[in-house]
Amino acid sequence: MPVYCSLGHENPDGSAFCDECGEPLSAVAPAAPAASAPAAPVAPSGAAQPGMQTCPSCGAQNPQGEAFCSNCGVSLLGAPAAVSAPVPPVAPAAPAAPSAPATSTPAPAAAPAPAGSPLRARLIVEADNQEFDISGKDNILIGREDAVSNIFPDIDLTPHGGEEGGVSRMHARIFIQNGQYMIEDENSTNYTF
Numbered sequence: 001m002p003v004y005c006s007l008g009h010e011n012p013d014g015s016a017f018c019d020e021c022g023e024p025l026s027a028v029a030p031a032a033p034a035a036s037a038p039a040a041p042v043a044p045s046g047a048a049q050p051g052m053q054t055c056p057s058c059g060a061q062n063p064q065g066e067a068f069c070s071n072c073g074v075s076l077l078g079a080p081a082a083v084s085a086p087v088p089p090v091a092p093a094a095p096a097a098p099s100a101p102a103t104s105t106p107a108p109a110a111a112p113a114p115a116g117s118p119l120r121a122r123l124i125v126e127a128d129n130q131e132f133d134i135s136g137k138d139n140i141l142i143g144r145e146d147a148v149s150n151i152f153p154d155i156d157l158t159p160h161g162g163e164e165g166g167v168s169r170m171h172a173r174i175f176i177q178n179g180q181y182m183i184e185d186e187n188s189t190n191y192t193f
Contacts, residue, residue: 007124017073019066021124024073067121077119077180121181123174125160134174134181143171143186166190 002010003025005018015025052061053076060071069076123132123142132155134140143153144162151169156162168188175182185192 007126008129012070015070017068017070019062019068019070022068022073022075075180119176119179119181121174123155125157127161127165130160137174138176140174141170141172141186142174143167143169143188145169 001013003013003015004010005021005023005025007018007021007023009018009020009023011019011025017024051064053064053066054060055062055069055072055074055076057074058069058072060069062069062071062076066076068074118136120135121133123134123140124130125132134155137154140155141153142155142157143151144158144167145152145156146169149169153170157165157167157171166189168186168190170186171188172192173184173186175184183192
């Protein structure tokens with residue numbers, strides 16, 4: 001049964017973190033991660049699978065192109081892909097039980113983005129699910145438009161409840177650093193989390 005984060009992203013059962021936004025899923029479904037937590041590290045027991053990438057932090061296998069590890073939540077952007085040539089002969093020699101769950105995981109993962117593609121990202125406004133594609137942009141200012149002060153952010157949250165929600169005129173900045181998207185508060189009144 002899929003698990004959903006607070007933004008509505010679908011994640012495989014047993015995921016500790018959202019594959020799309022990195023949000024911890026333990027608060028959403030406390031019983032499922034506890035029961036599935038031992039199963040996640042068992043799959044990466046040393047056998048990488050085709051179409052998967054290995055988390056550099058915990059070693060868990062994740063579908064190629066995922067932004068965050070489903071086991072520990074660390075960013076996978078820039079993580080090397082699993083080497084498929086030498087490892088598959090080892091995987092079939094291992095117990096057959098881990099292969100069956102692994103077969104069901106790559107099937108849905110085969111359709112997503114190909115490996116080595118440029119950074120892709122989108123900002124989703126939680127209040128109304130409005131999506132902003134920020135792919136390929138190096139520096140994005142988020143805030144509220146104010147023509148009098150000559151402030152025109154790249155993403156204007158005024159029509160999305162920005163003023164009522166406490167968004168400053170120059171609230172935050174999203175930028176790329178070392179191949180990863182980062183967010184920085186621009187000394188806003190209500191901060192950025």
